[in-house]
Amino acid sequence: MKTLIIGAKGMLGHELAKVFLDFKPFLWDMAEIDITNEAMVNEKIGDLAPELIINAAAYTNVDACETNEAVATKVNGEAVGYLANIAAKLGATLVHYSTDYVFDGSKKAGYGEADAPKPINAYGRSKLAGEQAIQNSGLKNYYIIRTAWLYGKDGKNFVETMLSLAEKGQPIKVIDDQVGSPTYAADLAKATRGLVESKKPSGIYHRTNAGQTSWHGFAKEIFSVFHKQVNLSPCASSEYPLLAKRPTFSVLQSTKLEPMRTWQEALRGYAEETRYKKQ
16 A cells, blocks of 8 residues: 655654555655645645555644644644645545544543544644544545554653653652543554554544553653652642643543553553663
8 A cells, every 4th residue: 555654753653654664655754745835735745646644743842832823723734634635636545643632621531532622722722623624624534543642762752751850860740630641652653553454434533552640640650660769749730830721631532442552561662662671
């Protein structure tokens, strides 16, 4: 299957390139295409004529989105519509990634695919715009994959941040009143291939590592897995003010597919696969 991966130099893009290696995918990033340029999207992707388009490109700086919402919406919303339109023209399948932040975090049972989105920050609004652009495009074959709290080997992420702080030997405070599901990018890439090959109906699918925790709980497990002795304490979101408001409970429930491995198992897998191997 002729496959194009957009955002190939990002954290998820790197993992997708490995998982789809036997497809001999075309790997494009910003140097190859500006997805916010509709004419370029139509020309370059039209000429390539892929059967599968995987879009891992996104504006992901949640706080920066608050002051750059127009740019975020262009990248995460309008540009996704351009990809959907060319995919429809080519008869291709489009895979696109969305986020737990399309929800407001008020539902303590977690969110299924059919729950109504209600974003509370600019990033969430921009990602919801992308979902809607696909759904309104007339594209027949697509998978919108919502995920959460992504980390991986090729990019800035919470795990690496915590390990870096641990090296400094200072007390660490981490927010304990936001709950979600940490997700390993390598697992998400494998889940993406599984979904594509399953020939499941087009629509929205939730793919995160199973289970839930707070950022503090995640940090505690990181330090345990990587054998780091730190002075770790919990704090409230109010003690660590950020530009963008975060949902307090954004656990994604997978109602259409079998759960992925637990976030704890995934973290151990990440540890074994990185330079921070267990001593």
